[in-house]
Amino acid sequence: MARIVIVGAGISGLTAALEASASPHEVVLLEGSPQIGGKLRLATIAGHQVDVGAESMLARRPEALELLADLDVEPVHPAAVSASIWTRDALRPMPKGTMLGVPADASDLESLLNPAELERARDERVVEVTGDLSVGDLVESALGPAVVDRLVEPLLGGVYAGHARRLSAAAAAPALLTAARHERPLTEAARSAMANASTSGAPRPVFASLRGGVGSLPKHLVRLLLDRGVTVRTGATARELVRTAGRWQVTVGETRAPEHINADAVILATPARATSRLLSAASPDAANALAEIGYASMGIVTYAFRRTESDVFTGSSGFLVPPIDERRIKASTFSSSKWPWLADTAPDLTFVRVSIGRHHEEADLQKSDAELAAAGMSDLRAALGDVPRPVAAHVQRWGGALPQYAVGHLDRIAGVRAGLTSLPGLEVAGAAYEGVGIPACIGTGRKAAGAVLTHLADR
Ligand SMILES: Cc1cc2nc3c(=O)[nH]c(=O)nc-3n(C[C@H](O)[C@H](O)[C@H](O)COP(=O)(O)OP(=O)(O)OC[C@H]3O[C@@H](n4cnc5c(N)ncnc54)[C@H](O)[C@@H]3O)c2cc1C
Numbered sequence: 216m217a218r219i220v221i222v223g224a225g226i227s228g229l230t231a232a233l234e235a236s237a238s239p240h241e242v243v244l245l246e247g248s249p250q251i252g253g254k255l256r257l258a259t260i261a262g263h264q265v266d267v268g269a270e271s272m273l274a275r276r277p278e279a280l281e282l283l284a285d286l287d288v289e290p291v292h293p294a295a296v297s298a299s300i301w302t303r304d305a306l307r308p309m310p311k312g313t314m315l316g317v318p319a320d321a322s323d324l325e326s327l328l329n330p331a332e333l334e335r336a337r338d339e340r341v342v343e344v345t346g347d348l349s350v351g352d353l354v355e356s357a358l359g360p361a362v363v364d365r366l367v368e369p370l371l372g373g374v375y376a377g378h379a380r381r382l383s384a385a386a387a388a389p390a391l392l393t394a395a396r397h398e399r400p401l402t403e404a405a406r407s408a409m410a411n412a413s414t415s416g417a418p419r420p421v422f423a424s425l426r427g428g429v430g431s432l433p434k435h436l437v438r439l440l441l442d443r444g445v446t447v448r449t450g451a452t453a454r455e456l457v458r459t460a461g462r463w464q465v466t467v468g469e470t471r472a473p474e475h476i477n478a479d480a481v482i483l484a485t486p487a488r489a490t491s492r493l494l495s496a497a498s499p500d501a502a503n504a505l506a507e508i509g510y511a512s513m514g515i516v517t518y519a520f521r522r523t524e525s526d527v528f529t530g531s532s533g534f535l536v537p538p539i540d541e542r543r544i545k546a547s548t549f550s551s552s553k554w555p556w557l558a559d560t561a562p563d564l565t566f567v568r569v570s571i572g573r574h575h576e577e578a579d580l581q582k583s584d585a586e587l588a589a590a591g592m593s594d595l596r597a598a599l600g601d602v603p604r605p606v607a608a609h610v611q612r613w614g615g616a617l618p619q620y621a622v623g624h625l626d627r628i629a630g631v632r633a634g635l636t637s638l639p640g641l642e643v644a645g646a647a648y649e650g651v652g653i654p655a656c657i658g659t660g661r662k663a664a665g666a667v668l669t670h671l672a673d674r
Contacts (some may be wrong), residue, residue, distance in 0.1 A: 216240055217276065217479035217671050219664075220314075220465050222453040222493070225253025226653055227644040228484030229436040230282065230660030235482075236443040238668050243476065244445060245467060247452030254616065254646075255653075260609045261519035263561045265569075266428040267611035268515070269653055270548065274423040275349030278654035278661070283425060286435045287524055292420035293553045299534040300327060301542070301598045302365055306534055310320055314405035315388050316367035317354060321402065327365045335359035343394045348624050350388045351379030357401045369535035372545050375651060376617045377574045378538070386620040426556045429653070455640075456481060456493045464638065479674075480667040481642040484660060486510065487647040497641065501634030504627050510615040510649055513572035514580050516591040517550075518605035525565035527599050528552055532565075534598065543579060544569040544594045564606070574619050584610040616649075618647045642666050645650035 217240045221228045224246035232244045250256070256268040272279035274290070283290050299306040307326040310318055318324055321336035328336060342356040350371060367379045375382055384392040394404035425431060437447055454473070455466035463481045468474040483490045491505035491653045520528070530552040535546045550566040551558045557566060569591040572580050582590070588608040595602045628648050632671070635641055642663035646656050 219480045220478035221482035223483045224251045227660040229654040230657045231482045231644050231664040232440055232663035234661050236445050242445040244447045245451040246449045249449050251437055255430050255433050257430035258609050260517055261607040265566055266430045269429050272653045274420050276654040278657040282657055287471050288425050290423040291556050293422050294533045294555050298532045301534045301536045302540050310407045314408050316370045317401045317405045319406040319409050328361050332361035332509040339400050341398050344395045347383050347385040349380045350382050350384045353384045365537050369537045376513050377619045383620045383622045386624040396534055429442045482642045482663045485645040487562050498634040501631045502584050504630040509619040511574035511617045512577050512614045513616045515568055515570050515611045517568040517609045518586050519607040520565045520603050520605050522565050524603035528565055542594050543590045544571055546570050563652040640670050
């Protein structure tokens with residue numbers, strides 16, 4: 216029996232551990248912080264457990280739903296309520312069926328663009344591209360800057376807390392880049408994506424969660440891991456990784472009292488910077504490539520309002536805010552309207568959250584909790600008008616929240632993976648690689664575990 220050590224107990228490491236635990240090998244999961252789950256987290260607000268990290272999982276990809284099925288947990292889906300964009304001082308309906316902000320038909324953007332901007336969008340140009348470029352530059356060349364500023368920016372801001380004119384089209388909008396490479400209009404790519412979605416049987420929900428919230432997923436995972444005999448340790452920060460005679464040694468604990476854990480295989484499911492540090496001896500090239508990946512920090516303020524006073528939040532799942540409008544919040548989710556399970560669990564309350572902070576805009580996060588909560592309320596009032604006083608407010612700060620897939624990201628990751636090919640038994644997983652969303656992270660965790668198990672079987 217071999218020993219597999221997995222470092223990092225976010226969703227990527229937890230999934231890798233689950234996959235590895237189906238083998239006869241010993242599995243040890245090391246988490247540096249006091250709690251399991253990474254960016255999946257619950258907090259108690261006004262007496263109820265509420266998501267203060269990720270709150271929704273893409274259901275158009277299979278991984279999250281498959282994981283729920285493995286855990287014997289029923290998925291739940293958001294209510295069919297609409298979302299808006301808060302721009303030009305008004306809440307405007309979110310155009311339906313765009314592909315990352317690129318509409319099937321430019322006329323779908325009438326609610327967001329002024330007549331000149333709309334005319335430019337209608338006059339779509341086919342973009343000539345060779346290598347990678349930013350999503351913003353690609354869409355701007357095709358449809359004009361306003362489509363980027365009013366729609367692509369807030370949508371990408373919601374996923375990456377990043378900037379459309381810096382994020383890689385190859386990594387963040389591959390279908391749009393492929394269309395451009397084939398000299399096809401981007402709107403045509405959006406049209407065919409929509410046509411595919413409507414001909415592939417009954418409409419399926421786009422997003423999913425579980426009763427108790429996405430933040431309750433780690434608890435279900437840990438329960439199963441412990442049942443399967445996996446050792447799960449918190450407060451165990453991996454500080455060093457070295458190769459020793461064909462095996463690996465992971466060092467945890469304080470420098471004065473280090474603990475060395477031997478392993479036949481290791482999966483690093485940590486954010487890029489931590490992974491870079493751990494790889495510095497074994498693979499300096501991979502470590503350097505990972506060190507180039509920037510991270511956006513952000514804060515989530517969650518408010519609880521009395522349900523009887525919360526009509527203003529009904530019938531909508533919330534809104535996104537383009538950076539061009541220079542507000543402090545970048546989005547608001549009306550959680551109790553979006554998730555019926557939450558409304559049922561806390562019938563007297565309405566939970567609403569706002570997110571603050573994009574890449575390189577960390578100054579807002581220097582403010583105190585009270586100031587952040589007040590800033591969020593001030594924007595909610597500006598957007599919605601009469602908003603009652605909350606009965607509770609909770610601030611969750613996420614330093615190093617989301618990796619930025621800058622132009623050239625795919626080459627950078629190919630470099631990381633190439634650097635690891637000469638190190639059998641060592642794999643990486645996590646949000647830094649092939650997608651920041653939970654399903655993509657699950658995918659990397661499974662892939663890493665599969666590679667490690669194949670390596671151990673081949674020895
Ligand atoms: C506020 C917020 C909202 C989000 N909303 C959504 C959403 O609604 N839907 C969605 O799909 N995605 C969302 N995301 C993105 C998604 O949640 C993350 O990309 C994903 O959860 C990352 O998982 P991970 O396991 O790769 O990394 P992490 O969750 O970062 O886990 C890594 C773990 O490694 C640990 N660690 C780090 N260094 C060490 C070390 N040296 N030794 C031991 N342990 C270490 C960390 O403590 C952490 O627990 C959101 C992200 C944030 C921040």
